[in-house]
Amino acid sequence: MTEFEKKIIELKERIINCENLSELNKISSEIFSKNGIINTEFKKLGSLSEDQKKVRASSLNNEKQKISEAINGRFKELEKIAILAGLKRTNWNMSTTAQQLGISRMTLYRKLDQHNIDKIRRCGADFFIVGSALFSAPDYQNRVTELTRQVG
Numbered sequence: 001m002t003e004f005e006k007k008i009i010e011l012k013e014r015i016i017n018c019e020n021l022s023e024l025n026k027i028s029s030e031i032f033s034k035n036g037i038i039n040t041e042f043k044k045l046g047s048l049s050e051d052q053k054k055v056r057a058s059s060l061n062n063e064k065q066k067i068s069e070a071i072n073g074r075f076k077e078l079e080k081i082a083i084l085a086g087l088k089r090t091n092w093n094m095s096t097t098a099q100q101l102g103i104s105r106m107t108l109y110r111k112l113d114q115h116n117i118d119k120i121r122r123c124g125a126d127f128f129i130v131g132s133a134l135f136s137a138p139d140y141q142n143r144v145t146e147l148t149r150q151v152g
Contacts, residue, residue, distance in 0.1 A: 021078055038067075042060060
């Protein structure tokens, strides 16, 4: 296993275990910045033959895509957690929650819809209690999907 492959595995683990958006941005920068691990590998292509360059560039682009998807997925999870925590803190006051999150109320409503938070709340469930149990469960995404399917 190359150093690059070891570093990618380590970064993927950090993405999965990331607990806040600041750390996620830092990881993203380590990967995608001008001097990040992906661009550094692209710079090494100069010493390869044309065929080797094509194969390696394709491999790097595939890895880049997988990492982007992992970061985006984790970002959505952390965003959902932040919204739920804000709603609990403000007793579901949308204006105050939006203000505390630094977004407009309309954006908050869109995010509630994107994350299916409002649908479950309208069912009469205290979603934060349900959400707390779900987020601590290892298969919470499956449970959220199942609840969403039941609701909608």
